[in-house]
Amino acid sequence: MRKKSLFSRLALGTAAACILLPVCLLVFWSVTARWSWPSLLPERWSLRTLRELFFGSQNLWQLLGSSVALGGAAAAVSTAIGLFAARAVALYDFPGKSLVRFAWLLPLLVPGPVFAVGIHLTLLRIGLADTISGVLLVHVTASLPYSAAILTDVTAALGGGLEEQAALLGANPVQAFFAGSLPGLMPGILSSLSMSFILSYSQYFTTLIVGGGRVKTLALTLVPYIQGGDRSLASSYALAFTGSALLVFVVFEAFIHRGRKGDGGI
Numbered sequence: 001m002r003k004k005s006l007f008s009r010l011a012l013g014t015a016a017a018c019i020l021l022p023v024c025l026l027v028f029w030s031v032t033a034r035w036s037w038p039s040l041l042p043e044r045w046s047l048r049t050l051r052e053l054f055f056g057s058q059n060l061w062q063l064l065g066s067s068v069a070l071g072g073a074a075a076a077v078s079t080a081i082g083l084f085a086a087r088a089v090a091l092y093d094f095p096g097k098s099l100v101r102f103a104w105l106l107p108l109l110v111p112g113p114v115f116a117v118g119i120h121l122t123l124l125r126i127g128l129a130d131t132i133s134g135v136l137l138v139h140v141t142a143s144l145p146y147s148a149a150i151l152t153d154v155t156a157a158l159g160g161g162l163e164e165q166a167a168l169l170g171a172n173p174v175q176a177f178f179a180g181s182l183p184g185l186m187p188g189i190l191s192s193l194s195m196s197f198i199l200s201y202s203q204y205f206t207t208l209i210v211g212g213g214r215v216k217t218l219a220l221t222l223v224p225y226i227q228g229g230d231r232s233l234a235s236s237y238a239l240a241f242t243g244s245a246l247l248v249f250v251v252f253e254a255f256i257h258r259g260r261k262g263d264g265g266i
Contacts, residue, residue: 029235049236067201067218070132071248074200076141076157079192082147083155083185091232102187103142107122107141115142116209120254123210131210138210139203143196150195154188155181194249201245 010131029035033046053060088094089101107115120129128134162180163173204219210219218241225234227234 006181006222019076023239026235026242027238029231030239046232052233053236053240060240063216063221064240066216068244068248070136070139070215070217071197071201073136074143074191076198077136077156078140078143078147078196079151080188082151083170083189084145085148086151088153089198090152091160101152106147108145112205116206119206120209130214132211132215135207135215138206139200142206143199143204146194146195146199148235150192151188154185158184193252197248198245 017153029043030049031044031045031047033048035042035044039090074186084101085104089097101215120143121128123137125136125251128137158181160181162184163176167173181210201217202219203217204223207215207217213220217235222234222237222241225237
């Protein structure tokens, strides 16, 4: 038991170091004016990048708001569609069932650039190119395979027995779902929301192609700074990107915990 505990602590410490060390490096780079090899620490410090981040030409708060709103909408729509698809596949038999399961995996089988260019041509024909609606549709399409896969496994494991018992007690289908299946599906729904949000939040190439540069997100602003070689400014935006994503998860988890606590008190 002692060896197992020591191994668990070592694994946890290694995982924490792999996460915290890169973050610390980003913090150093964000306030660095000069850091040449082989110096262990920066030679000059500067707040230039922080001023540019908060008060520069890019409106950080607007970027954060649009990115979180777009990611949240994509996560909600993807999870809702994935839940309906998962229930259909896991609980019912119908012709073409295998074809449906294969169809929602297609976005994973098509290379990203091919997918982006192809769907952009389609959106141009229907008038959704260079719009938020078009970008949202692409983000939902990209995250749907993950949502459907997660929710299918959870739905299949839970089954439909609870809803059948609720129906026998007089509940209608909607009441049976919310009272019987929804509590058991919540872990899968939360996993789907988290996965879909981070996929949408980090989309760059498809947002650039489909949005035509008109739909601004934090990822769309971050990548050019990385490619341009300005490590200090890129690090500042990377910290803003990572911190905002973590903050959304913390708020979301707090909301869910509060909801569970409220349910327990009833």
